[in-house]
Amino acid sequence: MRIQYIFSLIFFAFISVSYGQIENLKTHTQMNLDCKKCHICDTPTKANPCLILCPRNKLKVVRHLPEEGPENLTIDKISSDEDLYGPVNFTHKLHSEMSLMSGGCSICHHFNPPGKIVKCSHCHETARDRKDKTKPDLKAAFHRQCMDCHKSWEEKTECESCHSLNSKKIESTVKIKAEKVHPEVKIPQRVIYETDYDEGSVVTYFHNDHSSLFNLECSDCHDQESCANCHAEIRLESIKADPHERCSTCHDTENNCNKCHKSEIARPFDHKIKTGFDIATYHSDLSCAECHKTQNKFSGLKPDCVVCHSTSDGYFNHSITGIKLDETHVEFYCENCHQDKDYSRKPICNECHDDDISFPTSIPGERIK
Amino acid sequence: MSQNRREFLKTIAAIGASTAAISSVTPKKTIAKTEPFLSEDRKGVLVDTTVCIGCRKCEWACKGAHGFEQGDFENYQNDEILNVQRRPSTNNLTVVNKYIDEGTRTVKMQCMHCEHPACVSACIVGAISKKENGSVVWDTDMCIGCRYCMVACPFQIPAFEYYKALDPKIVKCDFCIERTSEGKLPACVNICPVEALTYGTRNELIDEAKRRIKNHPDKYFDHVFGEYEVGGTSWLYLADKNLAGNVFPKLGNNTAPGVSESIQHGIFAYFVPPIAVYALLGGIMWLTKEKETKKENK
Numbered sequence: 104m105r106i107q108y109i110f111s112l113i114f115f116a117f118i119s120v121s122y123g124q125i126e127n128l129k130t131h132t133q134m135n136l137d138c139k140k141c142h143i144c145d146t147p148t149k150a151n152p153c154l155i156l157c158p159r160n161k162l163k164v165v166r167h168l169p170e171e172g173p174e175n176l177t178i179d180k181i182s183s184d185e186d187l188y189g190p191v192n193f194t195h196k197l198h199s200e201m202s203l204m205s206g207g208c209s210i211c212h213h214f215n216p217p218g219k220i221v222k223c224s225h226c227h228e229t230a231r232d233r234k235d236k237t238k239p240d241l242k243a244a245f246h247r248q249c250m251d252c253h254k255s256w257e258e259k260t261e262c263e264s265c266h267s268l269n270s271k272k273i274e275s276t277v278k279i280k281a282e283k284v285h286p287e288v289k290i291p292q293r294v295i296y297e298t299d300y301d302e303g304s305v306v307t308y309f310h311n312d313h314s315s316l317f318n319l320e321c322s323d324c325h326d327q328e329s330c331a332n333c334h335a336e337i338r339l340e341s342i343k344a345d346p347h348e349r350c351s352t353c354h355d356t357e358n359n360c361n362k363c364h365k366s367e368i369a370r371p372f373d374h375k376i377k378t379g380f381d382i383a384t385y386h387s388d389l390s391c392a393e394c395h396k397t398q399n400k401f402s403g404l405k406p407d408c409v410v411c412h413s414t415s416d417g418y419f420n421h422s423i424t425g426i427k428l429d430e431t432h433v434e435f436y437c438e439n440c441h442q443d444k445d446y447s448r449k450p451i452c453n454e455c456h457d458d459d460i461s462f463p464t465s466i467p468g469e470r471i472k
Numbered sequence: 473m474s475q476n477r478r479e480f481l482k483t484i485a486a487i488g489a490s491t492a493a494i495s496s497v498t499p500k501k502t503i504a505k506t507e508p509f510l511s512e513d514r515k516g517v518l519v520d521t522t523v524c525i526g527c528r529k530c531e532w533a534c535k536g537a538h539g540f541e542q543g544d545f546e547n548y549q550n551d552e553i554l555n556v557q558r559r560p561s562t563n564n565l566t567v568v569n570k571y572i573d574e575g576t577r578t579v580k581m582q583c584m585h586c587e588h589p590a591c592v593s594a595c596i597v598g599a600i601s602k603k604e605n606g607s608v609v610w611d612t613d614m615c616i617g618c619r620y621c622m623v624a625c626p627f628q629i630p631a632f633e634y635y636k637a638l639d640p641k642i643v644k645c646d647f648c649i650e651r652t653s654e655g656k657l658p659a660c661v662n663i664c665p666v667e668a669l670t671y672g673t674r675n676e677l678i679d680e681a682k683r684r685i686k687n688h689p690d691k692y693f694d695h696v697f698g699e700y701e702v703g704g705t706s707w708l709y710l711a712d713k714n715l716a717g718n719v720f721p722k723l724g725n726n727t728a729p730g731v732s733e734s735i736q737h738g739i740f741a742y743f744v745p746p747i748a749v750y751a752l753l754g755g756i757m758w759l760t761k762e763k764e765t766k767k768e769n770k
Contacts, residue, residue, distance in 0.1 A: 187545060232657050236518075236670050236680045243523075243667030250525050250666060261549050262527070262665075268546075 188266035303364030425472030514606035526578030530660035585706035593729030594624035607647030703727030
């Protein structure tokens with residue numbers, strides 16, 4: 104009887120282990136990953152996954168919105184009654200919303216292989232007296248994670264700002280707020296920088312151009328923000344060593360000084376004025392990258408329709424306008440209908456047809472849009 | 473009377489000669505006195521000052537572990553005290569001080585538990601000893617309160633019970649030897665909320681410290697304080713700035729007792745210098761005595 108019981112236990116354990124492996128393999132293969140990114144050996148097993156040593160900041164695949172995470176968490180994994188302080192109520196959603204302005208989820212979830220969110224205790228051991236000293240224990244990991252921001256933000260180390268006191272038997276002093284507390288950040292339209300560059304002291308930065316016209320995400324530029332950047336008494340931003348740093352990720356700040364440095368306040372970006380090609384009529388909905396395929400290179404496109412809209416044999420693909428030309432009309436040159444290649448004017452039909460045939464009553468093909 | 477003195481000198485010379493003979497066959501122990509006893513697994517603590525938040529919980533726990541009046545731990549959160557530079561005292565074996573120099577850092581201070589302790593060398597009654605596990609401890613009953621260790625210590629750590637009229641003793645961090653012998657962590661290491669203090673074998677801690685410097689060269693000043701200073705210490709420090717000359721005095725890599733011991737031991741090496749001195753004195757006496765007797769005979 105006992106043997107049978109043990110046998111069934113072993114069988115169950117075997118099944119669950121192998122099933123777990125199959126599940127993991129499935130998700131791993133689906134994601135088309137390089138095995139060597141995480142595993143040292145050729146054939147990792149569940150028992151010996153031979154994972155590389157703490158790949159901090161190298162494996163961050165947390166892609167969630169703050170709403171998808173938990174609202175609030177009680178951190179009590181290491182708490183005991185002998186402790187001076189009680190467990191912490193952590194406003195997870197609030198913090199994840201704040202994190203969007205800096206590094207996102209991965210500031211805290213700094214190691215997360217593809218799949219589920221890995222718990223801190225997955226890597227950080229609960230015992231302080233342990234063999235692996237390369238990463239802090241769980242208690243230290245929690246505290247360091249919080250103190251990193253709270254210290255630079257408040258310069259305070261008061262335990263009670265997060266913990267309740269066990270001796271006083273009082274509830275946590277931290278009030279949990281469900282809704283977003285940070286007021287919506289007002290996006291500036293235009294920022295004018297006065298610089299000490301002789302040949303052009305004024306740099307006009309059109310924030311709204313960058314954020315809406317150029318379709319940049321806030322985090323494309325604001326990836327290293329912290330609460331203190333805005334809320335500290337001395338704004339850290341203003342003491343940044345090189346003010347060009349932020350621009351130079353996209354712009355060549357080494358050579359083209361006078362592109363930004365002008366003697367007076369510059370005008371906002373206008374595609375027509377700047378390039379001669381008016382995008383307002385037909386191309387206003389497009390993002391820059393849809394035409395300018397090479398990243399950060401915004402020159403070299405000719406203002407000819409054929410450059411982007413061509414058929415396989417190199418002629419203009421008229422279907423893009425919403426009218427698919429029939430077999431007869433597709434053979435014509437553009438100027439046969441569009442006088443002087445002026446496409447804003449009404450096309451003419453009476454070069455070939457009688458006056459009773461005119462656009463748009465009659466269409467040289469079929470309307471497809 | 474003169475006969476007696478002569479006899480006495482003879483005896484001394486005989487003793488000297490025999491001691492010289494004995495000491496010449498026994499192995500010489502000087503600077504490396506503690507080395508043969510130190511275990512490869514001797515312990516240490518790595519203090520990472522870049523993560524220290526200056527909460528002073530280590531001070532609170534230390535007092536508790538040594539039976540001192542702890543006071544209310546909530547009072548420790550008053551960080552104004554950090555602005556005062558404190559030294560370890562008889563009822564506060566460790567202190568956290570704040571240092572402002574291109575940024576602020578809080579640094580915990582206590583006995584460094586040197587590899588070659590100057591206090592052990594200086595103690596005239598042999599009350600202080602370096603244990604196999606790396607800790608430098610002392611025997612209160614043997615201590616005569618001469619305070620030589622206070623003078624000898626390169627880090628000025630030992631404190632003295634000046635307030636006691638009778639039988640004052642030396643007090644300092646004992647590396648929680650009672651706790652560690654029970655398999656527990658030192659009290660300060662145990663309580664630190666951010667694990668700014670890592671307890672382990674000295675060798676593994678040096679490796680870990682170097683790994684941290686290598687991985688975060690922008691975060692750390694490239695030096696493990698205590699690896700080589702005064703011949704090495706059990707407590708090792710990592711910081712964003714050079715701690716030598718700021719938090720700690722600028723110390724060479726020679727062992728602290730190295731210089732003093734070489735002089736002291738040199739004077740008595742193989743008992744040759746004392747014998748030479750006595751021989752010289754004896755010779756002078758002999759010669760002058762001969763003259764005197766001659767004079768008397770005349």
